[in-house]
Amino acid sequence: MPFNARVLYDFTCNNAGLQGVKNKMALILEIKVVPSSGKQGIIRDKNGQLKCFLIAAPEKGKANKELIDLLSKLLKIPKKELDIISGETARSKRIAIQGSFTRQELYKKLGVEEGEQRAVF
Numbered sequence: 001m002p003f004n005a006r007v008l009y010d011f012t013c014n015n016a017g018l019q020g021v022k023n024k025m026a027l028i029l030e031i032k033v034v035p036s037s038g039k040q041g042i043i044r045d046k047n048g049q050l051k052c053f054l055i056a057a058p059e060k061g062k063a064n065k066e067l068i069d070l071l072s073k074l075l076k077i078p079k080k081e082l083d084i085i086s087g088e089t090a091r092s093k094r095i096a097i098q099g100s101f102t103r104q105e106l107y108k109k110l111g112v113e114e115g116e117q118r119a120v121f
Contacts, residue, residue: 027097027106028085035063035091040070044112064088071095075109 029050031042037053045051052070056062064084072079077099087093101109 027099027101029095029097029106030092031067031095032092033063033067040066042070042074042110042112050110050112058089061088064093067093067095071097074111075101075106 031050031052033052033054035054035056035058038055039053040055042050042052052067054063054066054070056066068079068082068084071082075082075097077097081098083096083098085094085096
């Protein structure tokens with residue numbers, strides 16, 4: 001079953017929150033977002049891909065802000081430790097998460113247990 005997260009070292013993120021951070025562990029999370037869905041939550045689809053439903057529209061960064069707010073809340077980490085490193089204007093995004101999580105910890109914190117395809121709404 002695919003897991004779309006990788007751990008990278010010596011990674012420098014784009015935004016001010018993590019810019020210039022060296023020798024820190026960053027988890028790269030690949031996630032597909034569905035803005036303007038009328039609900040908020042994260043699921044794993046039948047292919048194992050993480051999918052995030054957002055209420056905000058994809059305009060003026062509102063959906064990206066909601067995504068970072070949701071991940072920060074679920075992972076219980078400050079927003080400054082999250083950074084969209086690619087896909088700012090696309091539905092498929094790559095998020096750098098400063099810190100270290102195992103796959104099981106990440107799934108548990110996101111509310112999507114490994115091997116399940118259930119929603120967290």
